[in-house]
Amino acid sequence: MIKKHRLPLYIGLTFVSIAFIMMLISLFYTPYDPNAIDPTNRLASPSLTHLFGTDNFGRDIFSRVMEGAKTAFLIGTVAASIGLFLGFLLGASAGYFGGWIDELTMRFIDAMLAFPGILLAIMLIAVFEPGMKNTVIALGIMSIPAFARIIRSSFIQYKSYDFVKASIAKGGGAIHIMIKHILPNAVSPILVAASLSFSGSILAESGLSYLGLGVQPPDPSWGRMLKEAQPYITSAPWYVIIVGMVITILVLGFNLLSDGLRDVHDKKA
Amino acid sequence: MRYYLYKFSMFGITLVMVSLIIFFVFQLLPGNPAQIILGLDADEQQVRHLEQELGLDKPAIERYIDWIAGVFQGDLGESLRYQLPVSEVLADRIPVTTSIAILATVLTVVIGIPLGILIARTDGKIISVFLSMITQLGISIPSFWFGFMLILLFSVTLNWVTSFEYVSWSDDFFGALRSHFLPSLSIAISNIAIVIRYLRNTILDQRKMDYVRTATCKGLSERAVLYGHVLKNALIPVITIMGLITADTLGGSIIIENVFALPGLGSLLIQSITSRDFPLVQSMVLYIAVIVLVINFTVDLLYKLIDPRIRQKG
Numbered sequence: 001m002i003k004k005h006r007l008p009l010y011i012g013l014t015f016v017s018i019a020f021i022m023m024l025i026s027l028f029y030t031p032y033d034p035n036a037i038d039p040t041n042r043l044a045s046p047s048l049t050h051l052f053g054t055d056n057f058g059r060d061i062f063s064r065v066m067e068g069a070k071t072a073f074l075i076g077t078v079a080a081s082i083g084l085f086l087g088f089l090l091g092a093s094a095g096y097f098g099g100w101i102d103e104l105t106m107r108f109i110d111a112m113l114a115f116p117g118i119l120l121a122i123m124l125i126a127v128f129e130p131g132m133k134n135t136v137i138a139l140g141i142m143s144i145p146a147f148a149r150i151i152r153s154s155f156i157q158y159k160s161y162d163f164v165k166a167s168i169a170k171g172g173g174a175i176h177i178m179i180k181h182i183l184p185n186a187v188s189p190i191l192v193a194a195s196l197s198f199s200g201s202i203l204a205e206s207g208l209s210y211l212g213l214g215v216q217p218p219d220p221s222w223g224r225m226l227k228e229a230q231p232y233i234t235s236a237p238w239y240v241i242i243v244g245m246v247i248t249i250l251v252l253g254f255n256l257l258s259d260g261l262r263d264v265h266d267k268k269a
Numbered sequence: 270m271r272y273y274l275y276k277f278s279m280f281g282i283t284l285v286m287v288s289l290i291i292f293f294v295f296q297l298l299p300g301n302p303a304q305i306i307l308g309l310d311a312d313e314q315q316v317r318h319l320e321q322e323l324g325l326d327k328p329a330i331e332r333y334i335d336w337i338a339g340v341f342q343g344d345l346g347e348s349l350r351y352q353l354p355v356s357e358v359l360a361d362r363i364p365v366t367t368s369i370a371i372l373a374t375v376l377t378v379v380i381g382i383p384l385g386i387l388i389a390r391t392d393g394k395i396i397s398v399f400l401s402m403i404t405q406l407g408i409s410i411p412s413f414w415f416g417f418m419l420i421l422l423f424s425v426t427l428n429w430v431t432s433f434e435y436v437s438w439s440d441d442f443f444g445a446l447r448s449h450f451l452p453s454l455s456i457a458i459s460n461i462a463i464v465i466r467y468l469r470n471t472i473l474d475q476r477k478m479d480y481v482r483t484a485t486c487k488g489l490s491e492r493a494v495l496y497g498h499v500l501k502n503a504l505i506p507v508i509t510i511m512g513l514i515t516a517d518t519l520g521g522s523i524i525i526e527n528v529f530a531l532p533g534l535g536s537l538l539i540q541s542i543t544s545r546d547f548p549l550v551q552s553m554v555l556y557i558a559v560i561v562l563v564i565n566f567t568v569d570l571l572y573k574l575i576d577p578r579i580r581q582k583g
Contacts, residue, residue: 007398008405107279111286114558114565117520123291123554126542127298199409206411207524211539226414230528233417234425241421244414252409259405 009260015253019246023073026066034063034220043236052242055225056232061239065246067220072250075136075205075215076198082140083197084190087147092178094148095155102152109145118142118204122213130213139204143197150193154186188265195258199251206247222247273570280566287558288340292333295551306349306545323548345552350544355552358537365533366522368438368445372453373518374511377460382507384461385468386500392473401469407462412521416455416528423451435531452529456521460514467510471503478502505576512568516561 031051038058046053052061094105112120121138128134158164159182167177208214209223217224222243229239303319304311319325324332339346345355388404391397423429436444475481476499484494523535530536534553541549 008402011402107282107286110283110562111290114283114287114516114561115520115554116516116518116557116561117523119520119523119554119557122523122538122542123294123550126547126550127294203409203411207413210411210413211524211527213539213542223411226411226417230417233421237421237425240414240417244411244417247414248406248410251411252406255405255409256402259401 006260006264008256009264012253012256012258012260015249016257019069019250019253020073022066023069026063026070030060030063030066032060032063034059034067035218036060043232043239045236046238046242053236053238055228055239056236061225061242064220064225065222065243068222068225068246069250071132071215071219071221072202072205072247075132075139076201076254078136079139079143079201080194080197082137083143083147084194086141087144088151090144091148091151092155092182095152096159096174096178096182098156105148105152109148112145118207121204121208122211125208125213130208130216132215132219135205135208135214138208139201142204143200146197146200147190147193150189151186154189155182158182158185188261192258192262192265195254195261199254199258202247202251202254272573276566276569280562284559284562287562288337288555289333291551291555291558292336295547296329298547306547340552340555345556346548348541348546348549350541350546350549355549358549359534359553359556362532362534362537364438365435365531366519366526366535368449369453369456369522369525369531369533370515370518372449373457373460373521374515376453376457377464377514378511380457381461381464382468382504385465386472386495388465389469389472390495392469401466404462404465407465408459410458412455412459413524413528415458416452416525419451419455420528435529448529448531452522452525452531455525455528456518459521460517463510463514464507468503468507471506472499475499475503505572508568508572508575512565515564519557519561 036059038054041050041054041058042056044050044054044058050060050062052065055061055064090105090109094102115123120142121135124138124141125134128137155178164177164181167181172181205214205221206223206226209221210227212224212227214223215221225243226240226247229236229243233240303316303323303325307315307319324335327335336346343356345359347353348355348358351358388397388400391400434448436448438445472495481494481499484498485491489497519534522533523538525531526533526535527539534557538550538553541547541553
């Protein structure tokens, strides 16, 4: 029998896998050319020929949603990597060294957290022009605080353990201890944070692209599809509904995944 | 007293860091800012003139000090597009965003807290797993898409609302309430979910405490223990996240105002970015960030006043 507390984990994994497989398939096959315009078939409602219907240019929405999955996963992965790398540098040194380094780093993190929602990303993009590259960088920077905080607290916890003290006694350097001894123990909270960072980045990207500050054409984006769908909200409601549901399902998938991972970790501990 | 002094100085350091981050980012503007603002066809003289107006001929450190000194005197610079002082442009916009933020926070408390208590009472039953997944759904929905869905529901399906025109509070109170309600609900939805989850967890944590066992042993009903003892302690940590949530509504407002065409700070921010009105963007970002810091700082102090145990530990 499936354990009750594992249910969110499995459902999350299922949602993420479906989206991931859809993204993989889109690399070599989509039912229609996502950019093929068909003026005779504008805003067609969902049917067997067009599973999700067509948009205001007669393009197949299902194919475009598949294409958009690529952007979602790309942005999620790169942003989480940037956030993890820089968050590790800040969080690990703050937690390990403590004292004024910790104090200064935490104030810097507090300062970053003073930009609510996507404001930090908006500010960066306003200065550096919208586009895929700058969106990814901005979202990566936005996810630094979450990683830094979680890594810092693991480091504070583990640095007083005997195996760390033993390594210090043997003359192990700070970087050696951080990477060889403490990091492996902090993997599961980091995984939880990474999963949350994925969902956060996908949500933020859709918001930025909706505002016209995120991914620009011809790069596909779910958020921009919503922007394009908005004027047709009464004449073609399925367009808005379907694209929004796709975003919600993938974000929910990552959120459940992180929730499930945390539960499994807590039960073990 | 020492504790408050420490808190105040940390607050000050964070404030300075925020202003430095904003100033630094706007220094990174690639190319000549005056040229970018004016566009490529601007002639040499125009560019020189704007450079002088923006103080671009001075060193960075001097410009930073000028900027901050101006902020303290209530002078946030001049908007390029409106040809007006930034503070004047903002004055019209602030009430709109403030009303949305307050209404969203009220909705969060009024809906989130009762539901959180209700869900905590289902703990241990299989239904609690599903309820927890539903709250995850609330966190996962893009707020602006939820706004679309509300528009669809109320204007197309139910035909209750016919227009989404902005109505100000002084013109028509109930009209204004109507025009603010859906945007606020769109922002509140994820915050409601967060409050429910958080409150549920704090209630369950409190239930394991010794005082609950004592209260149960002396014969109090489950209800009396929950409302008389557990809730008092469980609600205290919720105050901390209320600060974060109020801050978050300001961030959410940036997108939602564009969905519902509300003339607040969020829509102004996006317009100013599109029209490259950088002095206005820079001051607005600072303004929003400082408000967030002040809210969180106030909540932090409030929290310690309510629960003196924390002061002793700190």
